[in-house]
Amino acid sequence: MTAKVLTVAQQKGGAGKTSLVAQLAATWTAAGKRVAVVDIDPQGSLAQWFAAREQYATQDDTLHLSAVGGWRLTNELARLKNLHDIIIIDSPPHAETESKLAVRAADLVLVPVQPSPMDVWATGGTVKLAQGERRPVLVVMNRVPPRANIVEAIRDLLDRQGLPVAETTLGNRVAFAASMMEGKGVVESHHLSPAADEIRALAAELEKRLSV
Protein backbone atom coordinates (compact mmCIF):
# COMPACT_ATOMS: atom_id res chain seq x y z
CA MET A 1 0.00 0.00 0.00
CA THR A 2 1.35 3.40 -0.88
CA ALA A 3 0.06 6.56 0.70
CA LYS A 4 -2.34 8.96 -0.95
CA VAL A 5 -1.02 12.51 -1.18
CA LEU A 6 -3.21 15.50 -0.34
CA THR A 7 -1.64 18.88 -1.09
CA VAL A 8 -3.23 21.92 0.52
CA ALA A 9 -2.51 24.93 -1.68
CA GLN A 10 -3.80 28.47 -2.04
CA GLN A 11 -1.80 31.46 -3.23
CA LYS A 12 -3.81 33.74 -1.03
CA GLY A 13 -2.19 34.10 2.38
CA GLY A 14 -4.15 33.27 5.52
CA ALA A 15 -6.84 31.21 3.78
CA GLY A 16 -6.44 28.39 6.30
CA LYS A 17 -3.93 26.02 4.65
CA THR A 18 -1.89 25.22 7.75
CA SER A 19 -5.00 24.93 9.93
CA LEU A 20 -6.55 22.50 7.48
CA VAL A 21 -3.41 20.34 7.29
CA ALA A 22 -3.08 20.17 11.08
CA GLN A 23 -6.78 19.53 11.73
CA LEU A 24 -7.06 16.79 9.10
CA ALA A 25 -3.82 15.19 10.28
CA ALA A 26 -5.06 15.07 13.88
CA THR A 27 -8.43 13.69 12.75
CA TRP A 28 -6.98 10.86 10.68
CA THR A 29 -4.35 10.06 13.31
CA ALA A 30 -7.07 9.79 15.97
CA ALA A 31 -8.93 7.42 13.61
CA GLY A 32 -5.91 5.11 13.52
CA LYS A 33 -4.52 6.00 10.12
CA ARG A 34 -0.77 6.32 9.55
CA VAL A 35 -0.35 9.99 8.68
CA ALA A 36 2.65 12.07 7.64
CA VAL A 37 2.54 15.84 7.26
CA VAL A 38 5.08 17.68 5.15
CA ASP A 39 5.88 21.35 5.68
CA ILE A 40 7.38 22.95 2.58
CA ASP A 41 6.54 26.50 3.70
CA PRO A 42 9.64 28.42 4.88
CA GLN A 43 7.34 30.18 7.42
CA GLY A 44 7.36 26.82 9.23
CA SER A 45 3.98 27.25 10.97
CA LEU A 46 3.09 23.59 10.64
CA ALA A 47 6.47 22.58 12.06
CA GLN A 48 5.78 24.88 15.01
CA TRP A 49 2.43 23.23 15.59
CA PHE A 50 4.18 19.87 15.49
CA ALA A 51 6.83 21.04 17.99
CA ALA A 52 4.03 22.02 20.38
CA ARG A 53 2.45 18.63 19.76
CA GLU A 54 5.65 16.85 20.73
CA GLN A 55 5.75 18.83 23.95
CA TYR A 56 2.21 17.83 24.96
CA ALA A 57 1.76 14.53 23.15
CA THR A 58 1.24 11.14 24.62
CA GLN A 59 3.99 8.67 23.75
CA ASP A 60 1.84 6.71 21.34
CA ASP A 61 1.32 9.61 18.93
CA THR A 62 2.00 8.20 15.48
CA LEU A 63 1.88 11.43 13.45
CA HIS A 64 5.08 12.10 11.52
CA LEU A 65 6.41 15.48 10.31
CA SER A 66 8.93 16.11 7.56
CA ALA A 67 10.04 19.67 6.97
CA VAL A 68 11.74 19.69 3.59
CA GLY A 69 12.17 22.13 0.79
CA GLY A 70 13.13 22.24 -2.84
CA TRP A 71 14.44 19.23 -4.72
CA ARG A 72 14.35 17.06 -1.57
CA LEU A 73 10.56 16.91 -1.60
CA THR A 74 10.22 14.28 -4.31
CA ASN A 75 12.65 11.85 -2.62
CA GLU A 76 11.10 12.43 0.78
CA LEU A 77 7.62 11.65 -0.56
CA ALA A 78 8.85 8.44 -2.15
CA ARG A 79 10.27 7.39 1.23
CA LEU A 80 7.16 8.37 3.21
CA LYS A 81 4.74 6.68 0.82
CA ASN A 82 5.72 3.20 1.90
CA LEU A 83 5.25 3.97 5.57
CA HIS A 84 1.92 5.84 5.67
CA ASP A 85 -1.70 5.80 4.54
CA ILE A 86 -2.00 9.53 3.96
CA ILE A 87 0.53 12.29 3.35
CA ILE A 88 -0.67 15.89 3.71
CA ILE A 89 1.49 18.70 2.34
CA ASP A 90 1.26 22.30 3.62
CA SER A 91 2.45 24.75 1.00
CA PRO A 92 3.45 28.43 1.09
CA PRO A 93 1.19 31.28 -0.10
CA HIS A 94 2.67 31.55 -3.58
CA ALA A 95 2.97 29.33 -6.61
CA GLU A 96 6.69 28.89 -7.05
CA THR A 97 8.78 25.82 -7.79
CA GLU A 98 8.15 24.10 -4.48
CA SER A 99 4.40 24.47 -4.65
CA LYS A 100 4.56 23.17 -8.19
CA LEU A 101 6.35 20.00 -7.07
CA ALA A 102 3.85 19.55 -4.23
CA VAL A 103 0.91 19.95 -6.60
CA ARG A 104 2.49 17.57 -9.11
CA ALA A 105 2.82 14.92 -6.40
CA ALA A 106 -0.80 15.25 -5.25
CA ASP A 107 -3.64 12.79 -5.72
CA LEU A 108 -5.89 15.73 -4.79
CA VAL A 109 -5.23 19.44 -4.37
CA LEU A 110 -7.35 20.91 -1.60
CA VAL A 111 -7.89 24.67 -1.89
CA PRO A 112 -9.29 26.53 1.13
CA VAL A 113 -11.30 29.60 0.21
CA GLN A 114 -12.93 32.10 2.53
CA PRO A 115 -16.41 33.14 1.43
CA SER A 116 -15.65 36.41 -0.30
CA PRO A 117 -15.37 37.23 -4.01
CA MET A 118 -11.80 38.50 -3.49
CA ASP A 119 -10.79 35.15 -2.11
CA VAL A 120 -12.35 33.32 -5.04
CA TRP A 121 -10.63 35.62 -7.53
CA ALA A 122 -7.32 35.07 -5.75
CA THR A 123 -7.71 31.32 -6.25
CA GLY A 124 -7.12 31.48 -10.01
CA GLY A 125 -3.35 31.06 -9.86
CA THR A 126 -3.54 27.97 -7.67
CA VAL A 127 -6.21 26.39 -9.85
CA LYS A 128 -4.17 27.11 -13.00
CA LEU A 129 -1.15 25.49 -11.40
CA ALA A 130 -3.14 22.35 -10.57
CA GLN A 131 -4.76 22.22 -14.01
CA GLY A 132 -1.34 22.66 -15.64
CA GLU A 133 -0.17 19.62 -13.72
CA ARG A 134 -3.45 17.79 -14.49
CA ARG A 135 -4.23 17.27 -10.82
CA PRO A 136 -7.80 17.22 -9.48
CA VAL A 137 -8.84 20.17 -7.33
CA LEU A 138 -11.39 20.41 -4.53
CA VAL A 139 -12.29 23.76 -3.01
CA VAL A 140 -13.25 23.82 0.65
CA MET A 141 -15.03 26.83 2.08
CA ASN A 142 -13.41 27.93 5.32
CA ARG A 143 -14.34 30.43 8.05
CA VAL A 144 -17.95 30.45 6.92
CA PRO A 145 -20.08 32.68 9.16
CA PRO A 146 -23.40 31.32 10.44
CA ARG A 147 -26.51 31.88 8.28
CA ALA A 148 -24.45 33.30 5.43
CA ASN A 149 -26.36 33.78 2.18
CA ILE A 150 -23.06 34.50 0.53
CA VAL A 151 -22.09 30.83 0.74
CA GLU A 152 -24.55 29.86 -2.00
CA ALA A 153 -23.47 32.80 -4.14
CA ILE A 154 -19.84 31.74 -3.76
CA ARG A 155 -20.76 28.14 -4.57
CA ASP A 156 -22.40 29.38 -7.78
CA LEU A 157 -19.37 31.47 -8.68
CA LEU A 158 -17.07 28.46 -8.21
CA ASP A 159 -19.52 26.23 -10.08
CA ARG A 160 -19.49 28.54 -13.08
CA GLN A 161 -15.70 28.21 -13.12
CA GLY A 162 -16.10 24.43 -13.19
CA LEU A 163 -14.53 24.01 -9.78
CA PRO A 164 -15.78 21.23 -7.51
CA VAL A 165 -16.59 22.39 -3.99
CA ALA A 166 -16.63 20.14 -0.93
CA GLU A 167 -20.06 19.57 0.51
CA THR A 168 -18.67 20.18 3.99
CA THR A 169 -17.89 23.77 4.95
CA LEU A 170 -15.88 24.84 8.00
CA GLY A 171 -17.25 27.55 10.26
CA ASN A 172 -15.35 30.48 11.68
CA ARG A 173 -14.65 28.82 15.04
CA VAL A 174 -12.28 29.74 17.83
CA ALA A 175 -11.77 26.04 18.64
CA PHE A 176 -9.75 25.55 15.44
CA ALA A 177 -7.13 28.07 16.55
CA ALA A 178 -7.31 27.22 20.26
CA SER A 179 -6.59 23.54 19.68
CA MET A 180 -3.50 24.33 17.66
CA MET A 181 -1.83 26.21 20.52
CA GLU A 182 -1.26 22.85 22.19
CA GLY A 183 -0.27 21.09 18.99
CA LYS A 184 -3.64 19.41 18.83
CA GLY A 185 -6.61 19.16 16.54
CA VAL A 186 -10.18 19.88 17.61
CA VAL A 187 -10.95 16.14 17.59
CA GLU A 188 -8.49 15.87 20.48
CA SER A 189 -9.07 19.08 22.43
CA HIS A 190 -12.74 19.88 21.65
CA HIS A 191 -14.04 16.41 20.86
CA LEU A 192 -17.75 17.28 21.09
CA SER A 193 -17.65 20.71 19.45
CA PRO A 194 -19.26 21.73 16.13
CA ALA A 195 -15.70 22.31 14.86
CA ALA A 196 -14.85 18.64 15.53
CA ASP A 197 -18.04 17.51 13.76
CA GLU A 198 -17.12 19.63 10.75
CA ILE A 199 -13.56 18.39 10.39
CA ARG A 200 -14.66 14.77 10.81
CA ALA A 201 -17.26 15.30 8.07
CA LEU A 202 -14.65 16.82 5.77
CA ALA A 203 -12.22 13.97 6.51
CA ALA A 204 -14.94 11.44 5.63
CA GLU A 205 -15.70 13.27 2.38
CA LEU A 206 -12.01 13.28 1.45
CA GLU A 207 -11.60 9.60 2.33
CA LYS A 208 -14.23 8.79 -0.28
CA ARG A 209 -12.52 10.89 -2.94
CA LEU A 210 -9.06 9.53 -2.15
CA SER A 211 -10.17 5.93 -1.44
CA VAL A 212 -8.27 5.68 1.82
Ligand SMILES: Nc1ncnc2c1ncn2[C@@H]1O[C@H](COP(=O)(O)OP(=O)(O)OP(=O)(O)O)[C@@H](O)[C@H]1O
Ligand atom coordinates in the same frame (compact mmCIF):
# COMPACT_ATOMS: atom_id res chain seq x y z
N1 LIG B 1 -12.13 27.85 10.35
C1 LIG B 1 -11.44 28.77 11.05
N2 LIG B 1 -12.03 29.36 12.13
C2 LIG B 1 -11.36 30.30 12.83
N3 LIG B 1 -10.10 30.69 12.56
C3 LIG B 1 -9.48 30.14 11.51
C4 LIG B 1 -10.09 29.14 10.70
N4 LIG B 1 -9.22 28.78 9.72
C5 LIG B 1 -8.11 29.51 9.91
N5 LIG B 1 -8.24 30.32 10.97
C6 LIG B 1 -7.26 31.32 11.46
O1 LIG B 1 -6.87 32.13 10.36
C7 LIG B 1 -5.49 32.44 10.42
C8 LIG B 1 -4.79 31.94 9.16
O2 LIG B 1 -4.87 30.53 9.12
P1 LIG B 1 -3.67 29.64 8.57
O3 LIG B 1 -2.37 30.05 9.17
O4 LIG B 1 -4.08 28.23 8.70
O5 LIG B 1 -3.70 30.10 7.05
P2 LIG B 1 -2.59 29.81 5.91
O6 LIG B 1 -3.32 29.75 4.63
O7 LIG B 1 -1.77 28.64 6.29
O8 LIG B 1 -1.70 31.13 5.98
P3 LIG B 1 -0.31 31.38 5.18
O9 LIG B 1 -0.72 31.72 3.78
O10 LIG B 1 0.34 32.52 5.89
O11 LIG B 1 0.48 30.10 5.25
C9 LIG B 1 -4.98 31.78 11.69
O12 LIG B 1 -5.01 32.73 12.71
C10 LIG B 1 -6.00 30.68 11.96
O13 LIG B 1 -6.08 30.34 13.33
Ligand SMILES: [Mg+2]
Ligand atom coordinates in the same frame (compact mmCIF):
# COMPACT_ATOMS: atom_id res chain seq x y z
MG1 LIG C 1 0.31 28.43 6.38
